[in-house]
Amino acid sequence: MGGERVEILMEEDRIPREVTKILISLASTWDDTIDKNSLKVIPLKGAMTNEVYQINWETQKGELPADQKVVVRIYGQGVDAFLNREVEINTFECMSKHGQGPRLLGRFSNGRIEEFIHARTLSAHDLRDPEISSLIASKLNEFHKVQMPGPKNVVLWNRLRNWLSSAKQVCSPEEARVFMLDSLDEEISILEKEISGGNQLIRLCHNDLQYGNIMMNEDTNLVTIIDYEYASYNPVAYDIANHFCEMAADYQSETPHILDFNKYPDLEERKRFIRAYLSSSGHEPTDVDVAALVEDVEKYTLASHLVWSLWGIISEHVNDIDFDYMEYAKQRFQQYQLRKAKVLLMEILKD
Missing domain, CATH: 3.90.1200.10 (Aminoglycoside phosphotransferase (APH), C-terminal lobe)
Incomplete structure (x- = not known):
C-alpha cells in the first residue's frame, strides 16, 4: 500500500487491497474525513450470491453523511456462470442515469463500489x-x-x-x-x-x-x-x-x-x-x-x-x-x- 496505514475495523481479510486503494482515493476528496486510511467495514446481510459491505469513515462531526458512505460488492464464486458482467455494469449505469438506483463509484477485478443509499x-x-x-x-x-x-x-x-x-x-x-x-x-x-x-x-x-x-x-x-x-x-x-x-x-x-x-x-x-x-x-x-x-x-x-x-x-x-x-x-x-x-x-x- 505504498507505506500507507489502512485500518480496517471489521472483516479485514475480506476487502481486497486493490479495493482499499480505490476507497482511500474516494475518501481523499472529502475534507472532513479524520483519517482517509481508517476504514470501518460493516458486513451487510441479504445478498444471496455476493458479499456486500458498507464502508464508513470517521469525520470531524462524528456523524458521517450518506454521501460519504459507500457499498463494496464482491462477486460470489461461480456467479459468472449465470451472467455477463459487462452487461450488468451497463445496466447499472443506465439505471443510475435514469435515477433508478445507486451511482457506480468504482470497479475492481471481482466487484464494484456503489453509492450508499440511505434506506x-x-x-x-x-x-x-x-x-x-x-x-x-x-x-x-x-x-x-x-x-x-x-x-x-x-x-x-x-x-x-x-x-x-x-x-x-x-x-x-x-x-x-x-x-x-x-x-x-x-x-x-x-x-x-x-x-x-x-x-x-x-x-x-x-x-x-x-x-x-x-x-x-x-x-x-x-x-x-x-x-x-x-x-x-x-x-x-x-x-x-x-x-x-x-x-x-x-x-x-x-x-x-x-x-x-x-x-x-x-x-x-x-x-x-x-x-x-x-x-x-x-x-x-x-x-x-x-x-x-x-x-x-x-x-x-x-x-x-x-x-x-x-x-x-x-x-x-x-x-x-x-x-x-x-x-x-x-x-x-x-x-x-x-x-x-x-x-x-x-x-x-x-x-
Whole structure:
C-alpha cells in the first residue's frame, strides 16, 4: 500500500487491497474525513450470491453523511456462470442515469463500489404489507419503462436453455434423474409455445425481485430497486410472477433455503398488486385489464420455478456460500411439477 496505514475495523481479510486503494482515493476528496486510511467495514446481510459491505469513515462531526458512505460488492464464486458482467455494469449505469438506483463509484477485478443509499432493505414480512406492496408495484412499473440501449429481445427462453445445458454439465447422474434434466428441453419448448403468445408487454425486467433487492427510505417512502445482475428484456408478467414466488422465501431465517408456498399471495393480493402496477401509469385499469395480467402472471410462475431450480443446481456446484442450493432447487422444481398440469391445461382449454 505504498507505506500507507489502512485500518480496517471489521472483516479485514475480506476487502481486497486493490479495493482499499480505490476507497482511500474516494475518501481523499472529502475534507472532513479524520483519517482517509481508517476504514470501518460493516458486513451487510441479504445478498444471496455476493458479499456486500458498507464502508464508513470517521469525520470531524462524528456523524458521517450518506454521501460519504459507500457499498463494496464482491462477486460470489461461480456467479459468472449465470451472467455477463459487462452487461450488468451497463445496466447499472443506465439505471443510475435514469435515477433508478445507486451511482457506480468504482470497479475492481471481482466487484464494484456503489453509492450508499440511505434506506433500509425490506424484509420478507414487508412484501405482504398492502401499502409497501403498492409502492413496490408502482416502482416496478417505473423500472419497466427504462429504455436500455441495444437489443430488446426476450431473454427468458434462451436463459432457460443455457442454464439447462450448464446444469447437465455440472450435476451428477442422480441429480440429473431427480430433476429430469434429459426431458426439460422439450418441457421448455412446450412452455414457451403455450405461454409466450399474445400481445404480452415486453420491457426491461429485473428478474430477481426478492425483498433483499428492494430498499425503502422510511422518511420519504421512496422505494429503490437494486442489483441488476439478472436484468434483461422479458415479459412484464414474468417479472411480476417472479416477485410473487419470492414471497414464499425468508432468506434471513434459520433455514433460508426452505420455502413456504402457503405464503404465495392469494388472488385478492395479486389483483391488488397488479391494479397498483397498472394504475401507476396514470389511468385506472379495468377489471378485464387486471384479470388478463393476473392470468398471464400465473402462467409465468412456471418459468420462474424452472429458472431458479436450474440456478440452484448450478450454484450447488460452483458456489461455496453457506446455503443449501440443492434443496432450494428441489423445492422450486416440485412447485413447477405441481402447478404445470393445471396451468397448461387451462391454456390448452382456452385455445
